[in-house]
Amino acid sequence: GSLLNRFLKNMGIGVYHCGVEVFGREWSFAGTESGEGHGVFECPPRRCKGHTYDETVLMGFTALPEESVLSIIELLRVDWQPAD
Numbered sequence: 001g002s003l004l005n006r007f008l009k010n011m012g013i014g015v016y017h018c019g020v021e022v023f024g025r026e027w028s029f030a031g032t033e034s035g036e037g038h039g040v041f042e043c044p045p046r047r048c049k050g051h052t053y054d055e056t057v058l059m060g061f062t063a064l065p066e067e068s069v070l071s072i073i074e075l076l077r078v079d080w081q082p083a084d
Contacts, residue, residue, distance in 0.1 A: 026048065
């Protein structure tokens with residue numbers, strides 16, 4: 001994975017895992033083989049199991065309080081199932 005991506009990055013392409021960090025947590029989506037569980041999950045920033053961290057891209061900041069962000073993420077967990 002990471003050797004291939006180092007090569008592909010020079011061409012402006014690659015195969016990457018993407019997470020969004022907000023309030024000190026990194027949120028991502030992944031399917032599961034069984035289709036069970038949660039598609040939306042959290043992990044420590046830049047430490048998603050099975051992936052190699054490459055770079056951070058600043059996307060800005062939220063004006064929402066943490067409780068509101070967590071409520072939105074819970075809604076996403078319902079809509080974005082691991083089988084999707």
